[in-house]
Amino acid sequence: MGRSPHPKWPRIYENGNTPDDFIDDLHAITRQCADHQCFISRFKFASRSIPLRFTSGMNRYTNFGNKATKTGFGEGLLRAGLTNPAVVCIGADITTSVGCNLFADALPERFISLGIAEQNCIGVAAGLALEGKIPVFSTYGVFAALRAADQIRVSVCYNNLHVVIGGAHAGVSVGPDGATHQALEDMGIMRVLPNMTVLSPCDATQARLATTAAIEHCNGPVYIRFGREPMPDFTTESMGFEIGKAQMLQDGNDLTIIATGHMVWEALLASEMLEAQGIRARVINMHTIKPIDKDAVIKAAKETGRIVTAEEHQVNTGLGSAIAEVVVQHHPVPMAFIGMPDRFGESGDPRQLMEKFGLTSASIAAAGMKLIDNRSIDNRK
Amino acid sequence: MNILAAEAHNRLLGIAAEIRKSVVMSLLEAGSGHLGGSLGLADIFTALYFSELKHDPLHPAWAERDRLILSIGHVAPVLYAALAHAGYFPVDELLTLRKLGSRLQGHPGRDHGLPGIELSAGSLGQGLSVAVGMALAARMDHQDHRIYSIHGDGELQEGAIWEAAMAASHHQLDNLTAIVDRNGLQIDGSTEKVMHLEPLADKWKSFGWNVLTCDGHDFNDIIQAIRLAGTSENKPTVIIAKTIMGKGIPSIENDYRWHGKIPTPEMASNL
Numbered sequence: 001m002g003r004s005p006h007p008k009w010p011r012i013y014e015n016g017n018t019p020d021d022f023i024d025d026l027h028a029i030t031r032q033c034a035d036h037q038c039f040i041s042r043f044k045f046a047s048r049s050i051p052l053r054f055t056s057g058m059n060r061y062t063n064f065g066n067k068a069t070k071t072g073f074g075e076g077l078l079r080a081g082l083t084n085p086a087v088v089c090i091g092a093d094i095t096t097s098v099g100c101n102l103f104a105d106a107l108p109e110r111f112i113s114l115g116i117a118e119q120n121c122i123g124v125a126a127g128l129a130l131e132g133k134i135p136v137f138s139t140y141g142v143f144a145a146l147r148a149a150d151q152i153r154v155s156v157c158y159n160n161l162h163v164v165i166g167g168a169h170a171g172v173s174v175g176p177d178g179a180t181h182q183a184l185e186d187m188g189i190m191r192v193l194p195n196m197t198v199l200s201p202c203d204a205t206q207a208r209l210a211t212t213a214a215i216e217h218c219n220g221p222v223y224i225r226f227g228r229e230p231m232p233d234f235t236t237e238s239m240g241f242e243i244g245k246a247q248m249l250q251d252g253n254d255l256t257i258i259a260t261g262h263m264v265w266e267a268l269l270a271s272e273m274l275e276a277q278g279i280r281a282r283v284i285n286m287h288t289i290k291p292i293d294k295d296a297v298i299k300a301a302k303e304t305g306r307i308v309t310a311e312e313h314q315v316n317t318g319l320g321s322a323i324a325e326v327v328v329q330h331h332p333v334p335m336a337f338i339g340m341p342d343r344f345g346e347s348g349d350p351r352q353l354m355e356k357f358g359l360t361s362a363s364i365a366a367a368g369m370k371l372i373d374n375r376s377i378d379n380r381k
Numbered sequence: 382m383n384i385l386a387a388e389a390h391n392r393l394l395g396i397a398a399e400i401r402k403s404v405v406m407s408l409l410e411a412g413s414g415h416l417g418g419s420l421g422l423a424d425i426f427t428a429l430y431f432s433e434l435k436h437d438p439l440h441p442a443w444a445e446r447d448r449l450i451l452s453i454g455h456v457a458p459v460l461y462a463a464l465a466h467a468g469y470f471p472v473d474e475l476l477t478l479r480k481l482g483s484r485l486q487g488h489p490g491r492d493h494g495l496p497g498i499e500l501s502a503g504s505l506g507q508g509l510s511v512a513v514g515m516a517l518a519a520r521m522d523h524q525d526h527r528i529y530s531i532h533g534d535g536e537l538q539e540g541a542i543w544e545a546a547m548a549a550s551h552h553q554l555d556n557l558t559a560i561v562d563r564n565g566l567q568i569d570g571s572t573e574k575v576m577h578l579e580p581l582a583d584k585w586k587s588f589g590w591n592v593l594t595c596d597g598h599d600f601n602d603i604i605q606a607i608r609l610a611g612t613s614e615n616k617p618t619v620i621i622a623k624t625i626m627g628k629g630i631p632s633i634e635n636d637y638r639w640h641g642k643i644p645t646p647e648m649a650s651n652l
Contacts, residue, residue: 088521112517112552120510120544127514130500131522135514151541154504155511159491 061249061268067233069226069261070168072204074099076211077136077166081107087215088128090114090121090137098138098168099226118143122151122163129161134215138166141183141225145190156221157193164214165190165223170200171312172345172353173229173262179344183225188317190223191290197243198289199224200311200319202264204233206287209241217243225261227312229350232265246293252280255368256300256307260286260319262359263310263338269361270310274368281368292322294330301331306371308336310364312354315339334374336367383601384608389432393600396466397427398652401629403462403475405649411479414487417626417639418533419459421564421597425531425622426463428603435526438468441496448515450500450530452508453562454488455641461485461495469497506539508532509559513545516554516617527611530559535567538576543588549617550589557617558610559590562597564626566637585619597622 081087081103088110089103095113104111114121118139125135137144144167145152156163167186174182191198197218201207207226214222239247249264250271259267264285271281282304284296300307307327311319320337327333340357354360385393400423408414430436435447451460458478465472470484477483484495488503502508512530519526536542549557561581569575578584585592591613595606603622610618626640627633630648 110521114548115544115551117541117544117548119506119541120513120548123507123510123541123545124514124517124548126500127511127516128518129514130511131515131518133518133521150504151507151510154502155500155507158501 061234063232063234063265065233066230067204068228068230069201069204069207070099070228072201072207073138073166073168073211073224073226074102076208077215078102078106079208080212080215081110084134084215085110086132087134087136088112090125090135092116092118092121092137092139092143094139097228098140098166100136100138100166118148119151122148122165123155125163125165126151126155126159126161129156129163130159134162134164136164136166136215138168140169140181141167141186142169142181145183145186145223149189152190152221153193157195160195160220162219163221164211164218165221166211167223167225168228170225170227170261172340172357172359173227173231173312173350174345175229175350175353176347178347182345184312184314184340184345185317186223186225187289187311187313187319188321191317191322193221195220196290197222199243199287200260200289201226201287202259202261202285203231203235205235205237206241209237210287213241213243227262229262231262234265234268241287244288244291244293246296247285247287248282248296249285250281250283252282253304254279254281254306255371256282256284256304257310257364257368258284258286258297258300258307258319258323259310259364260289262312263364266359266361267310267364270364270368273361273365277369279368279372286319286323289319289322292326294326297323297326298330301327301333305333306335306368307333308338308364308367308371310338310359312359313339314342316342334371336371338364338367384605385601390600393427393431396431397423398629399466400427400459400462402649402652403465403472404458405630405644405652407458407461407475407478407485408643409646409649410476411643413643414458414479415455415641416458416644417566417633417637417641418453418456418562418564420630421624421626421628422456422459422531422562423462423629424598424600425560425562425603425624426459428600428607429529430463430467432600432604433607434529436467438464438497441469445524445526447527447529448499448512450502450508450512450515450528451489452502452512452530453505453533453536454503456531456533457485457487457489460489464495464497467497470495505533505536506541509542509545509549512557512559513549513552513554516549516557517552519556520554525556528557530557532559532561533567534561534563534565534572534578534581535575537561537578537581546585546588546590553615554617555613555615558607559617559619561619561621562624563621564624564635566626566635566640568637568640570637582621585621589616591616591618592621593618594621594623597624598628
């Protein structure tokens with residue numbers, strides 16, 4: 001083929017496998033349970049905050065193994081690149097760190113290195129998009145969403161161009177790098193921009209689907225957010241992914257937990273904790289922050305009467321704000337917000353930081369309990 | 382050197398005069414806007430749209446057209462006037478500039494559907510990056526059209542310009558021509574007083590660019606530079622065009638206070 005094959009994955013070049021075969025090999029997807037409904041509890045997540053008793057005997061999702069959402073992004077990007085020659089990838093030095101190395105190695109003629117210059121990267125992406133390319137630019141979310149915010153606003157969003165922006169290192173789970181590199185405001189900044197779509201997949205598998213959807217099923221700008229730390233990979237491709245369509249992972253009528261990104265798994269764990277207390281929580285994976293799935297939110301408010309939101313992001317402007325905007329306009333119910341409380345992160349082990357800032361299943365469950373305990377003031381349901 | 386025959390030269394002089402008149406009339410009607418830079422660029426826009434650009438006003442999206450990115454969106458009046466006189470839309474429409482519902486936004490906006498607008502722009506320092514992206518795409522697709530980007534000299538104080546300059550030379554984008562409107566003035570006064578740019582040519586050279594200079598009001602000089610840029614190999618070209626802000630109205634020429642002011646009715650009648 002004249003390209004330098006990726007040393008680890010040479011088969012695509014030698015035996016003519018299709019891109020999907022390649023992806024399948026890549027992940028060694030040997031999942032026994034295609035239907036997520038039949039999964040048994042088999043939590044592998046090293047969550048010290050979860051007593052085992054909460055995870056036994058329930059019908060729950062299976063963690064197929066911890067994997068970073070950035071890896072899913074990189075795989076989705078590669079899959080889209082292999083099938084669509086219009087896809088080009090822009091690198092800002094940290095190619096491997098943000099999941100673009102698979103693409104860069106497999107499709108070097110469509111990988112454009114632009115160095116540590118995020119503002120230029122976004123402008124170049126706009127120029128490529130004007131010419132019919134589908135540029136994907138990924139860097140740390142703090143730099144993608146904030147440093148290049150004006151370029152995103154004017155060159156990309158005002159021109160309504162199909163540029164896919166990957167925001168890596170989302171949340172405090174970035175860990176030891178500390179506050180400067182922990183993206184906690186990116187969703188808020190991106191979701192105020194007209195024309196922008198904002199995606200926040202919950203695990204590596206969904207990140208892969210979300211990335212291909214952002215590339216293949218959008219016409220305008222898309223921001224997709226993902227993390228660095230390996231986290232439970234518990235969804236399946238058969239669950240599908242539709243932009244703007246929230247996924248109800250579990251039904252319940254006592255309250256609803258609406259979570260995004262890494263916090264979705266925590267929400268599932270929290271629902272088990274609540275169930276042990278006799279409380280049936282609905283769990284919604286809000287993988288699309290914009291456009292928000294209003295119908296799912298309104299339905300949850302009407303049917304469960306209480307909502308807890310959970311995100312690895314500032315509650316101000318983030319998922320919590322987005323949900324509250326819908327709730328107050330359509331069906332006001334008591335809410336609680338799990339997320340960063342208007343402060344910066346800090347260095348530490350990812351799990352320690354999640355616990356320090358209350359970004360855990362225990363915090364979600366506690367917030368849910370509190371809403372339930374306050375049920376005397378709630379007669380709206 | 383005269384590369385234009387007298388007849389061709391006179392034709393361009395006449396068109397430039399019409400464009401200046403249209404700029405003044407549209408700004409007068411609008412009641413706000415940027416006069417000085419628009420007049421200063423009238424000759425360069427005339428040379429581009431009426432001599433050098435490969436374009437078709439009846440088919441604005443023609444794939445093989447040369448692309449012109451106006452990075453300094455505030456001089457939209459001269460772009461609009463050039464497009465209208467070239468036949469992209471009726472000249473009368475210039476009088477809707479900056480009004481509610483107009484396709485002629487204060488700074489160019491593609492969403493309003495004006496034919497011939499390549500990019501919605503207005504925030505300084507962004508256009509060169511977009512031009513770099515277009516030049517990369519053209520090379521990937523083996524297309525031989527050129528990308529032109531128009532910049533102000535004050536705009537060069539934006540750091541993103543130099544990120545883009547680095548990228549253009551790194552990727553050897555010889556299909557890219559940047560034109561700098563070097564009138565030496567910005568809103569607070571002289572560029573050299575506000576934030577000095579000199580030695581400007583050396584700056585571009587050190588970034589790996591092919592650097593040309595021209596008199597931005599001499600058609601032979603402008604066109605010679607544009608054609609020379611087209612022969613550059615492996616290097617992007619910047620044309621530093623020496624211009625006079627407000628050119629055409631002697632009472633305001635070289636006066637930075639006319640950067641963003643509107644003309645008086647007398648000025649219009651004198652053109």
